[in-house]
Amino acid sequence: MTGSLGSGPEARALLRDRLVAAGHQIDSGLPGIYGRSAAYEAVAMGIIEAARARVEPGADPVRWYFPPLMSRETFERTDYLESFPNLTGVVDVFDGGDAEHAELLATRESGADWAGRLTPSQATLVPATCHNVYRHFTGVLPAPVRLDALGTCFRHEPSADPMRMVTFRIHEEIYLGTEDGALDHRDRWLAITRELMTDLGLVVEVDVANDPFFGRAGRILARGQREDALKFEVLTHVYDDAPTAIASGNAHRTHFGVNFGITLPDGEPAHSSCSGIGVERTANALFARHGMDLGSWPAQVRTLLGV
């Protein structure tokens, strides 16, 4: 275990510098977009496998892997644009011919923004792993569904804090079914995740939380989410001044059930919940806690991660 990183911007810069000096974080030139070392990737995969190993015996959920892009049609059905426009990413592409290409290059040559000549495509960046999933369950659910999913996600919140990334992976345990089942799933996986993080040597707390809903209307949504205790976060003190969320559990009520037309056998919209681990946030927290050299990590932690 290494010493405290301290507080404020200096603490964020210190963690960043240590990750970069050890080769675990490879800068792209943009904040929040980082390459990773082989040791870092081994830790990342180890976190995911350690979480999966804690699924109850016999549950054997379907396991899906998702790429960083999804269709705009699916994206729109999640209402993400209403709640988190500032975090959204749409892929712009070029669909011209030789003449338009010449104009594109001339625009660039002139110093103006050539990307303004591109056209929005039907692909968006994926905001959360579970958003890939719901479209596959439109219709009547004969029985509750449990899914284990890993996906690459995007949130446009560039930051000098290495804990806050623009592109990163979220591992999720997702449930679709009844209201009680959804709450039970969230609470069970929150407990499992809290225990896993503790076993990995992190000091964590679980607290009620809200998603960062946008704007004036968003403040009301955030307050309602807290009052109804729908979202909880697993937090750890990477820095002294404020804890950082490394995992969360979220009950969505019938939000996705209604929007994607997923119903229970009685015709009511399905409830859903998910429990997600921020893979790179957790890895960063482990490097901050145990040091940049995997070889000096506690044996129990290395065994749990298989590194």
Place this chain on the structure above:
Amino acid sequence: MTGSLGSGPEARALLRDRLVAAGHQIDSGLPGIYGRSAAYEAVAMGIIEAARARVEPGADPVRWYFPPLMSRETFERTDYLESFPNLTGVVDVFDGGDAEHAELLATRESGADWAGRLTPSQATLVPATCHNVYRHFTGVLPAPVRLDALGTCFRHEPSADPMRMVTFRIHEEIYLGTEDGALDHRDRWLAITRELMTDLGLVVEVDVANDPFFGRAGRILARGQREDALKFEVLTHVYDDAPTAIASGNAHRTHFGVNFGITLPDGEPAHSSCSGIGVERTANALFARHGMDLGSWPAQVRTLLGV
């Protein structure tokens, strides 16, 4: 080994249907963007590990992992926009406040394209894994560099052919150094890759190739690349009518050395080359060849892949 898929659009649809029915390909609603099964992911990781196992003993290259996004500044330095504008992707984001958000949602409500109200960010999708790498070697190279890199790439070429994806991974062995060293690296890894694919049960050929340079000027660039035998592809007949490239080796001459200011100790620009494996293309070719059930694959192939 399963029977031939045949030719034409039917063959492409047949492979797609088989991958989907087996659960290995999970549709996103957009062509070229697919989720994957756990078995598929195990094959994908097995391909990468099998390639890495063939590095010469003691070479021990640095191993880097890259996310799907890179900075526009780096992207521009590769000249990708000149040569492949049609494959390019830039991330559009929303940077307004409450009023602009209301306008964004009103635009969407009206049926017009709300994404037209977004702003290009400084992030682009990554076209090729090695493009992440060069910026880290600006300056004088004291000795040649070998890198093993895995990255998520983007090419805007949506297609009903499941072999042609919009988002996918490329595993690359990258070299930076002398002209002879670059050609030797490319040729050695082409031979290694060809042998690996053969050992995996694929019938492959290696042929000179060209990148899909855009437009009228692109035809001249493509011809020059072929005449100078800079690029080779490892091809396999997934379909009867035309082979598909699953890997390639590319000598870049001093293109990246010049554009990224990478020089040899004598002051001359560095040469570079890379040998890349299309991870999902190779996995698809294996499923097409050996069938959708991993359990029935030849023992030698399963051993090589560790599945």
